[in-house]
Amino acid sequence: MLKQLFAGSQATFYHADDLEDDEVKQLDIPKSFINDVNDENEAARWHYSKNDEILTLFIDAVVADNDVPSQGAYHTESVAFWFK
Numbered sequence: 001m002l003k004q005l006f007a008g009s010q011a012t013f014y015h016a017d018d019l020e021d022d023e024v025k026q027l028d029i030p031k032s033f034i035n036d037v038n039d040e041n042e043a044a045r046w047h048y049s050k051n052d053e054i055l056t057l058f059i060d061a062v063v064a065d066n067d068v069p070s071q072g073a074y075h076t077e078s079v080a081f082w083f084k
Contacts, residue, residue, distance in 0.1 A: 056080045 021031075047056045057079045 054080050054082055 045058045047058060048054075049056070059077050
């Protein structure tokens with residue numbers, strides 16, 4: 001599925017449900033983590049860089065801290081995973 005997704009492009013966004021089992025096994029990410037992220041945050045996106053073979057998870061979060069002027073604003077966190 002990764003080959004079809006990324007044919008002719010450097011990178012793209014897709015959701016965790018799009019990953020096939022054999023692709024998940026190539027990542028240092030537990031399947032339960034992928035499922036939890038997908039269940040808890042529908043805005044979770046995965047970005048794949050073919051050249052670097054890095055999969056990055058982007059999660060949009062809402063600022064909830066009362067002391068932060070931007071409370072209620074969205075910000076994005078990211079975590080990178082390398083293929084084995």
